[in-house]
Amino acid sequence: MVVESWGRFPHAPQCAHPVHWRADIAAHLSQLARKQKHTLAFGNGLSYGDSCLASSGHVLDMRQVDRFLSADWDEGVIRAEAGVTLEVVLALAIPRGWFLPVTPGTRYVTLAGAVANDVHGKNHHVRGTFGNHVRRLHLVRSDGPDQECSPRENADMFAATIGGLGLTGIITWVELQLMPIRSSRIVGTSIRFGSLDEFFTLSNELDPLHEYTVAWIDCLARGSDAGRGVYMVGNHALDGCLEIDPGRQLSVPFVLPFSAVNQLSLRLFNTIYYRARKSGRHSQVIPYAPFFYPLDKILHWNRLYGPRGFQQYQCVIPECHAEAAMLEILRTVATSGTGSFLAVLKRCGDVCSPGLLSFPLPGTTLALDFPRGRDTNNSLFPRLDAIVRAAGGRLYPAKDAAMRGEDFRAFYPNWEQLESLRDPVLCSRFWKRVTP
Numbered sequence: 001m002v003v004e005s006w007g008r009f010p011h012a013p014q015c016a017h018p019v020h021w022r023a024d025i026a027a028h029l030s031q032l033a034r035k036q037k038h039t040l041a042f043g044n045g046l047s048y049g050d051s052c053l054a055s056s057g058h059v060l061d062m063r064q065v066d067r068f069l070s071a072d073w074d075e076g077v078i079r080a081e082a083g084v085t086l087e088v089v090l091a092l093a094i095p096r097g098w099f100l101p102v103t104p105g106t107r108y109v110t111l112a113g114a115v116a117n118d119v120h121g122k123n124h125h126v127r128g129t130f131g132n133h134v135r136r137l138h139l140v141r142s143d144g145p146d147q148e149c150s151p152r153e154n155a156d157m158f159a160a161t162i163g164g165l166g167l168t169g170i171i172t173w174v175e176l177q178l179m180p181i182r183s184s185r186i187v188g189t190s191i192r193f194g195s196l197d198e199f200f201t202l203s204n205e206l207d208p209l210h211e212y213t214v215a216w217i218d219c220l221a222r223g224s225d226a227g228r229g230v231y232m233v234g235n236h237a238l239d240g241c242l243e244i245d246p247g248r249q250l251s252v253p254f255v256l257p258f259s260a261v262n263q264l265s266l267r268l269f270n271t272i273y274y275r276a277r278k279s280g281r282h283s284q285v286i287p288y289a290p291f292f293y294p295l296d297k298i299l300h301w302n303r304l305y306g307p308r309g310f311q312q313y314q315c316v317i318p319e320c321h322a323e324a325a326m327l328e329i330l331r332t333v334a335t336s337g338t339g340s341f342l343a344v345l346k347r348c349g350d351v352c353s354p355g356l357l358s359f360p361l362p363g364t365t366l367a368l369d370f371p372r373g374r375d376t377n378n379s380l381f382p383r384l385d386a387i388v389r390a391a392g393g394r395l396y397p398a399k400d401a402a403m404r405g406e407d408f409r410a411f412y413p414n415w416e417q418l419e420s421l422r423d424p425v426l427c428s429r430f431w432k433r434v435t436p
């Protein structure tokens with residue numbers, strides 16, 4: 001079976017070797033080491049760039065290692081195998097009054113994938129990253145005995161594995177502390193804003209009052225409209241139902257022969273999306289799925305970008321330079337001749353992640369999806385990188401397919417510590433690209 005990354009760039013199809021049982025992982029690892037030298041664990045393939053692609057082109061497909069091992073529903077603690085998805089965790093936890101403490105923008109991520117990329121969500125300012133809520137995990141390594149890791153046991157390996165891009169060993173199971181809820185519904189409020197200055201004013205006022213905050217930005221707007229967007233906040237309702245929301249799902253059945261995301265469609269979408277929101281504050285109680293996972297409504301939405309695929313660019317800028325740097329980034333994008341359908345702005349808090357290479361830092365993060373263009377990596381991204389570099393920010397490895405090695409090593413000075421703990425058989429195309 002052949003698999004690839006979510007953005008389908010770089011185009012590097014991977015031969016997937018399926019694993020069905022935890023007990024077989026060591027044998028698979030040994031066999032691939034002998035035949036291919038390097039490999040990497042592969043989950044649901046939702047990493048955008050090359051961090052989920054093995055340098056050898058041969059990955060261990062962990063999606064069938066997907067069983068629950070234990071659950072304490074009084075304390076909200078679960079232990080489940082690497083391939084269990086967040087969707088499955090929610091399906092079991094919500095009726096019992098528990099929710100994921102941190103969730104990214106898709107519920108199809110596996111537990112091991114969430115750990116390996118130390119994902120964050122709309123409540124980073126309150127609860128930090130996914131790794132802040134991992135109690136224990138188990139690794140199979142090619143060069144030694146299995147290891148159980150926690151903040152107190154094999155602590156150096158635990159820190160290296162949280163956000164460690166799957167390089168410290170094959171994660172077999174994860175023990176996670178869930179968050180109690182009284183309702184699965186979200187009391188959400190949306191507010192249209194006309195500038196970045198207005199966004200930061202809203203954020204200063206409302207972030208401390210809400211569990212979840214995020215904003216959409218019209219990245220094509222210029223002049224007096226630059227920085228306009230929609231700010232959204234939410235809290236779990238204090239009473240009501242505890243029910244699973246499967247969401248309505250459509251599917252893109254095949255890769256389109258062309259990209260449906262272009263200047264015309266982007267400008268049309270952005271204008272309609274912005275103007276559809278009336279001025280003022282509008283609150284409503286909604287199911288959790290459309291609030292957290294709007295893109296999950298369209299399965300395989302990455303196929304809309306056509307055969308060339310797309311690239312996501314996600315950066316975080318420290319608080320002191322955030323507003324000026326974000327404005328410069330948006331101006332650069334608006335004049336670049338391309339644009340982003342997805343443009344998500346979010347302020348991160350100061351909850352420290354336990355991971356060595358975790359992405360968030362106190363400041364503001366912006367995520368942009370670009371149709372794969374001929375000059376994106378050589379023209380637009382270097383200009384954005386220079387802004388991020390000058391502002392003391394950094395890029396997100398889980399989304400990256402273009403970062404320079406010298407930038408990665410400057411952004412993440414702990415990379416050498418991870419390299420010293422890396423399993424010698426595990427190596428990704430990303431790691432090979434950004435380390436000497």
